[in-house]
Amino acid sequence: MGDSPVVAIVGAGLVGSGWALVFARAGCEVRVYDPDEPTRSRLPAWIEASAADLESNGLIASAAEVIGRVRLCESLPEALDGATYVQESVFETVESKTAACLAIDKAMSPQTIVGSSSSGIPASQFTGNCRHRQNFLIAHPVNPPHLVPVVELVPAPWTDPSALEQVRELMNRVGQVPVHVRREIDGFVLNRLQGALLNEAWALYEEGYASLADIDATISHGLGLRWSFMGPFETIDLNAPGGIADYAARLAPLYYRMATQRVPRKWPQETIEQAQAERREVLAEEDLAERRLWRDSVLSRLAAFKKTNGLGP
Amino acid sequence: MGDSPVVAIVGAGLVGSGWALVFARAGCEVRVYDPDEPTRSRLPAWIEASAADLESNGLIASAAEVIGRVRLCESLPEALDGATYVQESVFETVESKTAACLAIDKAMSPQTIVGSSSSGIPASQFTGNCRHRQNFLIAHPVNPPHLVPVVELVPAPWTDPSALEQVRELMNRVGQVPVHVRREIDGFVLNRLQGALLNEAWALYEEGYASLADIDATISHGLGLRWSFMGPFETIDLNAPGGIADYAARLAPLYYRMATQRVPRKWPQETIEQAQAERREVLAEEDLAERRLWRDSVLSRLAAFKKTNGLGP
Numbered sequence: 220m221g222d223s224p225v226v227a228i229v230g231a232g233l234v235g236s237g238w239a240l241v242f243a244r245a246g247c248e249v250r251v252y253d254p255d256e257p258t259r260s261r262l263p264a265w266i267e268a269s270a271a272d273l274e275s276n277g278l279i280a281s282a283a284e285v286i287g288r289v290r291l292c293e294s295l296p297e298a299l300d301g302a303t304y305v306q307e308s309v310f311e312t313v314e315s316k317t318a319a320c321l322a323i324d325k326a327m328s329p330q331t332i333v334g335s336s337s338s339g340i341p342a343s344q345f346t347g348n349c350r351h352r353q354n355f356l357i358a359h360p361v362n363p364p365h366l367v368p369v370v371e372l373v374p375a376p377w378t379d380p381s382a383l384e385q386v387r388e389l390m391n392r393v394g395q396v397p398v399h400v401r402r403e404i405d406g407f408v409l410n411r412l413q414g415a416l417l418n419e420a421w422a423l424y425e426e427g428y429a430s431l432a433d434i435d436a437t438i439s440h441g442l443g444l445r446w447s448f449m450g451p452f453e454t455i456d457l458n459a460p461g462g463i464a465d466y467a468a469r470l471a472p473l474y475y476r477m478a479t480q481r482v483p484r485k486w487p488q489e490t491i492e493q494a495q496a497e498r499r500e501v502l503a504e505e506d507l508a509e510r511r512l513w514r515d516s517v518l519s520r521l522a523a524f525k526k527t528n529g530l531g532p
Numbered sequence: 533m534g535d536s537p538v539v540a541i542v543g544a545g546l547v548g549s550g551w552a553l554v555f556a557r558a559g560c561e562v563r564v565y566d567p568d569e570p571t572r573s574r575l576p577a578w579i580e581a582s583a584a585d586l587e588s589n590g591l592i593a594s595a596a597e598v599i600g601r602v603r604l605c606e607s608l609p610e611a612l613d614g615a616t617y618v619q620e621s622v623f624e625t626v627e628s629k630t631a632a633c634l635a636i637d638k639a640m641s642p643q644t645i646v647g648s649s650s651s652g653i654p655a656s657q658f659t660g661n662c663r664h665r666q667n668f669l670i671a672h673p674v675n676p677p678h679l680v681p682v683v684e685l686v687p688a689p690w691t692d693p694s695a696l697e698q699v700r701e702l703m704n705r706v707g708q709v710p711v712h713v714r715r716e717i718d719g720f721v722l723n724r725l726q727g728a729l730l731n732e733a734w735a736l737y738e739e740g741y742a743s744l745a746d747i748d749a750t751i752s753h754g755l756g757l758r759w760s761f762m763g764p765f766e767t768i769d770l771n772a773p774g775g776i777a778d779y780a781a782r783l784a785p786l787y788y789r790m791a792t793q794r795v796p797r798k799w800p801q802e803t804i805e806q807a808q809a810e811r812r813e814v815l816a817e818e819d820l821a822e823r824r825l826w827r828d829s830v831l832s833r834l835a836a837f838k839k840t841n842g843l844g845p
Contacts, residue, residue, distance in 0.1 A: 339786055361754050362771070369754030396753040398746035406790050408742050409750040413764070414787040415732035415794075416725050420764050429721050433711035435763020437722040440709040440845065441674050441682030443763075446756030448830055450748020451726070451733050456811045457824050458675070464808035471799045473652055474727040477719050478796035481728075486784045495777035498769045511770050517761055517841065524837045528830065532753065 220303045220332070220385055222392075223247050227302035229295065229319055231262050234336050235308035237364035240269055242306075243288040244279050244365070245393035250290050252298035259291060269365065272516065276523040299326045304389060306358065308336040316345040324349035332382050334358030334372075339410055341403035342375035353379040357400075358386055359407060364395070366518040368532045371407045373400040396532045412451075422481060425490040431497045447521070448530045533616045533645070533698055535705075536560050540615035542608065542632060544575050547649050548621035550677035553582055555619075556601040557592050557678070558706035563603050565611035572604060582678065585829065589836040612639045617702060619671065621649040629658035637662035645695050647671030647685075652723055654716035655688035666692040670713075671699055672720060677708070679831040681845045684720045686713040709845045725764075735794060738803040744810045760834070761843045 226242040228235045231253035239262070243249045253259045266289055270282035279285055292298040299305065305327065309319040316337060323333055333355045335342060346355040357373035364370075370390050374383050383399070390397035400407050406414055420434050429437075445454050452463060459466035502510055525531045539555040541548045544566035552575070556562045566572045579602055583595035592598055605611040612618065618640065622632040629650060636646055646668045648655060659668040670686035677683075683703050687696050696712070703710035713720050719727055733747050742750075758767050765776060772779035815823055838844040 361757075367754055367757050369750055371750065396749050398742060398749050400742055400746075401740060404736075404741055405793065406786060408736055408747060409754055410786070411732050411736065411790055412729050412747075412750060413755055414790045415728045417764055417768070418787060418791050419724055419728035423717075423721055423724065424765075427714060428717055429711060429713055431765050432763075433713075434721060434725075435765050436709050436711050437682055437684065437725060438759050438763045439761055439766075441680055441722055442726055443756060443759030443761070444674075444680050444831060444834055445827065446751045447760035447834065448752055448756070449827065450745075450751045450756075451730055452737075452744050452748050452807065452811070453752075455730070456815070457820065457827055460820075462808060462817060462820060463811050464804050467799055467804045471804075473719060473723070474731060475796065475798050477724055477727045478731050480718065481796075483788060483791035483794075485788045486780055491777050491780045491784075494765065495775060498765070498776050502769070504775060507770065507773075507775060514758065514762065514770055517843065518757060520841055521757055521760065521837070524834070528833055530830065 224303040225301045227298040227305045230308035238306045240365040243285045250298040252292045305333040368396045370395045537616040538614045540611040540618045543621035551619045553678040556598045563611040565605045609639045618646045681709045683708045
């Protein structure tokens with residue numbers, strides 16, 4: 220791939236739209252295709268608002284220039300024409316992913332690399348029948364990709380190592396933070412970490428140790444502050460005089476004991492309903508969409524804060 | 533307790549020193565005692581530097597005023613004289629906590645409330661023999677308390693509910709974020725959430741799925757961003773069209789499957805040593821202390837960012 224490759228985005232929902240911004244602000248020509256006309260037609264307004272937000276937070280110099288690099292296409296072949304990288308972001312089922320990848324595979328050049336935004340389904344479950352399956356891998360972002368930079372790169376067993384290397388370089392070049400998940404596993408790394416924390420949070424809530432709001436506060440006014448600029452390993456490395464091994468010597472027995480107190484449990488339906496009721500008291504269902512915009516606006520300001528303080532990618 | 537109660541801090545290590553700042557910046561008169569002379573003598577310089585840092589980030593109006601409210605005491609009775617709240621912050625072993633609480637119990641007035649900074653040992657293990665044991669409870673902060681506002685309040689079975697209520701009001705008044713852990717449990721809420729995530733992180737690292745640095749990046753450039761201003765439940769509530777119940781309906785099976793793939797394991801010694809070596813390549817042991825100062829300086833700027841953006845306590 221060249222310095223500013225032409226990038227095709229297939230699937231223009233929230234994830235695909237965010238990806239379009241990621242590549243466009245880095246100077247790439249971006250072609251977006253979605254078979255669903257209503258989804259496609261929502262893109263321009265979203266791109267405009269989001270680019271304006273980035274500009275107002277000093278994260279891009281010119282919204283107009285970025286917007287000018289995004290082109291909506293009427294067909295998949297039109298979007299793929301000249302593209303050296305494709306970011307697949309269609310609905311996350313094995314069926315949708317399989318169909319999208321086969322269609323991309325048919326229309327693409329043999330040198331094109333395809334990253335899938337799949338958040339949990341490994342590429343081996345939907346790329347096996349592609350002619351160019353060695354060019355396919357997972358490139359899983361967090362929502363929204365233009366405000367949260369991490370991207371999990373997960374190769375299928377048949378992914379060419381040089382395809383992985385090219386996507387890693389591309390992600391670095393466009394200002395994302397690629398992490399390499401060396402082989403396939405349910406949930407990859409990010410959602411396994413989130414899942415472990417969520418499973419414990421649900422158990423504590425179910426057993427009545429604390430309210431939903433109080434459990435949230437232990438993260439949002441506690442653990443989450445350091446984690447917004449240091450990972451969990453660096454955090455504990457700094458939390459004992461002799462570093463991470465010293466921390467482990469002091470606290471591993473406690474953490475082991477806590478683990479033995481838990482057996483895998485499904486999140487109980489009654490507890491889920493109670494949580495839903497508790498959340499809807501704080502935030503009505505009709506206000507969810509507005510709160511998501513608020514979240515993204517905070518993430519945008521946080522990205523600017525991290526950039527200013529040398530904490531960004 | 534009055535509007536600006538006199539507060540005694542017993543134990544002037546890093547946690548106790550941070551607590552002194554918390555109460556002093558909120559207008560309380562603070563008396564600090566530590567039986568260890570070298571520890572005591574380090575306090576003034578630390579308070580001065582940290583107050584200056586808060587002032588430069590706009591978090592307090594006058595460092596000099598805050599510093600003027602902190603008085604070092606030569607004895608425990610001197611520190612407790614007139615104090616209506618005591619924050620116990622001595623070394624975390626059952627023996628140290630028991631000795632400190634018995635000494636405080638002997639010197640305090642019957643109305644005084646005592647919060648312990650214990651991060652994992654429940655109060656029932658070290659306050660049972662105090663005459664005023666109904667006035668003792670856990671008030672567990674994150675390090676450093678003046679930059680990370682959450683405080684876990686955990687009553688012992690004999691703690692008077694009104695003592696809990698008074699500490700909750702006090703913590704709110706001084707700008708911390710109290711959360712109520714309704715009954716004792718190993719690790720309380722905060723360290724159980726941290727532990728669950730760490731246990732999964734160690735397993736992924738041990739099994740070779742990703743490097744230490746890449747696992748850290750999935751948090752520091754990924755999950756940790758939202759978690760620095762929203763808890764895990766609010767995060768998932770916004771991550772499905774219909775809120776938290778909708779999210780659970782979509783993803784609970786995946787998270788359950790991930791949980792069943794793990795059995796409780798001790799963090800393996802060989803893996804710990806490998807992690808220690810990997811961390812020491814990035815950060816030499818002699819640079820740990822400086823990196824901690826850097827962390828606190830970022831936390832201070834982050835606190836200012838959250839305050840400016842209406843995300844603070």
